[in-house]
Amino acid sequence: MATTNNIDNKRYQGLIISIALFLSLIGALLAFTFYTSSLLERNTALIDQTNQVANSAQAVIKDLFDLESSYGEDISSPHIQRVLTRLEENTALITNSLSAIEQGGVITDNLGNRYQLPNISNDARLDVAEAKEQWNVLEPKIQTYLKDANNIMVSSADELAQAVDQAKTSSLFINESLDKLTRDVFSNAERQATTIRLIQVLGVAAIFAYFLIFVFFFVRRLRETDAEALAARRETQEIMQTVNTGLFLLDKDLKIGQQHSRALNKIVGEENLAGENFTNVLRGRISDKDLNTTKQFIEQLYNPRVKEKLVDSLNPLTKVLLHNTSGTGSDSRFLDFKFSRVYEDKDIARILVNVNDVSDAVYLEQRLEKERSQNDMQIEMLTTILNVKPKVIHEFISNTKAHIEKMNNILKNPGSSQYELEAKLKAIYRDMHSLKGDASALKLHSFTKIASDAEDKLSALQNQGALSGNDFLQLAVHLDDLLSLSNTIEMLGERINQTSAASTKAAHTTPTATAAGVRAAGAIDSTPQANSQVIGSLDFDEGEDIDLDDESDSHLLAYYQDFAQDIASRQGKEVQLNSATLEQVQIPERLKKTVKEISIQLVRNAIVHGIEPPTDRRSAGKPSTGNISLEMQSVGQDFIVSLQDDGQGIDYDSIRQKLVELGRFSLEEAEQLDRNQLLKQLFSSGFSTKDEADEDGGRGVGLDIIKTQVKESNGKLNVNSELGEMTRFVITLPKAS
Incomplete structure (x- = not known):
């Protein structure tokens, strides 16, 4: 997966660089725009400041003339106080503003906003110097007047007259200098604005041109890439539609991927699988235990600390029987699921699942196993027949059929009350256990296995409490199997007996001359005694009745x-x-x-x-x-x-303890039981x-x-x-x- 990532990175490297350059151009243009906006803002503030200085100068001269014409008026009158206040403020403003304009300092407007004034040109600097020169002559005279203007005990007429005379002379020069300053600042700001607009137009044009080139070039690249992806996807689809196995991906949430092989629908028996939860697909079709185990198994597959080979041996969906619950589509079948990790770099990204329908193989294995079991069973029976006296075999077959018939009759007998059903259960249990004992004594493990399975069901019925007639139906299958096995062993015995009898008869009817010739050649002794040694205990003549009762019990x-x-x-x-x-x-x-x-x-x-x-x-x-x-x-x-x-x-103490554990007696009741009573419990049905x-x-x-x-x-x-x-x-x- 790392190689694929490197290829993808190289493929998109040019695209990433181009987008980065495009964004850099836009970023530079935006930064320049922000800078020029700030510059224009400062130029506007400079223009406003020069206009304000000019207006303030006019206001100062006007206020001086107003004070001169109103001299003698009560200095505490609102009119005089307002004019004096305004004169003082405008005087301070002009002084501060001229210094700020000349040095490019910071100013504060009437609303409290602070502005950084730009550095002015040399021409503007000369204009400021001229205005400041005239103001430096006028401003001290105004300050001298304002010093005692509010003092009624001191006459300030002379100071006011001097300030008015100087204002008449300086106002023309100040206004002219400030007008020139305003024109110079405005012209400079206009030039800067023109330059900024030109740069912005060029920047926008460059960005647009680059965008067109970028779109043209990469649209072509994207078309080529889309064509390659489409071809690859077509190939993938062809593979997915052709393979005979079910292929799909699982994410960590156990959701099936959007792409899967067409064979998966047929194998699983579901149509819409893309995006479905894997557990929902399996729910109801396998046991809940297998379903929970499957979820835990897949969780371990996503655990990077667990080795894949180790966890693969725990796969619960190996040759699992998947039941058909929809009522349509395929029948229940055996499926084999294989799980493999899919990595991205070193991380587990997905789980690849490969599903195969192995029903035919499983059925073949089952058939072969059944045939093998039948062969083993026949060999087992044949070994028993050859190594056990016919009388014992005859007794076993007779007893087995008797037990089966007895159990069958017990099953047929009506009974509805719990007492009757429990009695039937105990009677069947005893006969089944006796039959198992006979089979076990002859080492007929096929009989023993069927009888043990039947005893497991009988034991479960004995422990379930309430019984019903339907509970006994499952035992009929075991009785049929036991009867079939007894017929098989009887048939094998009859064939061996027939073969033995035919061999014995042939030996007895051999002509004398032929027999003598054979004996002379040293090939075989055809006397009945010699044949008896070969056949062993199964030595009968054809048609001879076997009197089993004549045999002793010495065996x-x-x-x-x-x-x-x-x-x-x-x-x-x-x-x-x-x-x-x-x-x-x-x-x-x-x-x-x-x-x-x-x-x-x-x-x-x-x-x-x-x-x-x-x-x-x-x-x-x-x-x-x-x-x-x-x-x-x-x-x-x-x-x-x-x-x-x-x-x-x-x-006896162990018997008491067991009776208490089984709930048959309380601890106190068990302590009161004597040995005879405990022995009766030991011989009771179901107690061990x-x-x-x-x-x-x-x-x-x-x-x-x-x-x-x-x-x-x-x-x-x-x-x-x-x-x-x-x-x-x-x-x-x-x-x-």
């Missing part, structure tokens, strides 16, 4: 250990899950789903709430790895599930001692699920805990329905 120990390690890794803890019974236990078919849900919730609860972080355990003198014991056994008509951890135990919810806990649903499952199975629940030492859950479930 449970590895299943829960893997589940425990997965949770501990997310929670930053170290655990070891042990069992002496899981590898031999046979869970009754009626209780398999119930036992699984209860066990999952118990293991998660033990790791999240019971086992301490390694540093805390070492501080308490414990080994850094926490121990969890999960046992299942059949005793008579009952099936017993027990879990014990060597964690921090149940802190964890401050923040995450994938593994903190929503207050896990223990509620255990309580509900035990109650529905007509079982018993027993809890034993020692603070800082252990917690033990014992659940007894009847085998028979």
Whole structure:
């Protein structure tokens, strides 16, 4: 920008100099005019003064004659006093005026105005000298008379007679000298006036001529400049109309400049943008939070102390979704705003904004991301299918569909009262949490993510207070997503099973001769046993029914250990899950789903709430790895599930404090609760001692699920805990329905 300023300064340097000369000429002419006006004023004052001296001289002579003719009259009469006063004043005036005229001094008129008299010419000086010579003879005689004129005791007739005789002689010479002086002063003033007029005429003519030259020369220069500016503007307009991006300038008040690219209107979806406030254009089309952030971001761009590259990384309008609120024009789209500083010298003058419609690119990214997520999800599911027994997968799909169907039926059930709506909410919450637990145990994070999002909405509904039937509509989308995922994993399992069965069948039907030939060549062992090693646990014959009930529950120990390690890794803890019974236990078919849900919730609860972080355990003198014991056994008509951890135990005081914080009880009421009552609160829906919810806990649903499952199975629940030492859950479930 500095180079451009230098070019502009050179371009207008001649214009500036010419205007300065023109103004200097006018200033000089005005100064000369002021000077000549002052000179003429002084000449006029000189002429007036000479006339006044002449008139005063005539008045003096007249007054002397009047006094002589009135001699003998009472000197105190008004007539005599007036004449004497006038004679005295005129005498002093003539004396002072002649001296001022001769020396070019300062005079004061009757109104009190002071004037500086000009220096007179030599001829005028001679005239003044002659008049002054005669006056110097007359003036002493007048002063002698005036000395005793008012004294009635002294006769002043002789002095008056001498003054009158001298006045008769001197008056002619004085009048003649003053007349000559007046003529000389007037002639001199007239010559000066003529010279001044000539100089003024010449000055005006010179200024006018210079003005004409100036206008002619610079009008031509301005035409050339206008032509260049017009050509540059035309080029700019052509660029602005041609570029496919939105370009405009922003000032400090966030107003859009008058010039912007034509594509901007189409991209933004507004017609009249010039002069509009940028925030008004965006208001209602992006969130208020993004709008406030945008204003702060632009303010930082105008802050010279902030580096542009640093603040550019904070741009809130990168690939932002701009909603269409007008109802006409383009649909909502993704726009990408780039902001750059425009400098004038070292100052930030404007912000250049470059806007691009990146909707296609964003939609492509979203589609690719969706496809990538689907691929990752299928890989995740495929990994689960290949590494987990078909029985577990079958149980998960069956349980998932059962949970979804149950939640769907709950949503369909009518209910209008707050009690009914809250009951529906708690029931859905429990099923969603159970489903999430099953998915998390199999490391199906896609299921877990959808279930966690649904739990966030359920938690928000639980905290909002009053409920309505419409509040539950948003959950239908999550149920549909979960059902879709369960269908996908079921489909993948079926394809793998079909492939496995086809491979097994082909192996069994291989001709003996061919098989022998292949074995002789050392290529592959086509016996069923060899193929079983390749396929692993998914070894079925085509068309063979899978009897999942015939499989034992010996996999449970590895299943829960893997589940425990997965949770501990997310929670930053170290655990070891042990069992002496899981590898031999046979869970009754009626209780398999119930036992699984209860066990999952118990293991998660033990790791999240019971086992301490390694540093805390070492501080308490414990080994850094926490121990969890999960046992299942059949005793008579009952099936017993027990879990014990060597964690921090149940802190009943913390439960009281949390109940007060949540507003369920006052401080006094909480202090009155015994341990059994506090345990009931611990198992209530929505209560958790964890401050923040995450994938593994903190929503207050896990223990509620255990309580509900035990109650529905007509079982018993027993809890034993020692603070800082252990917690033990014992659940007894009847085998028979």
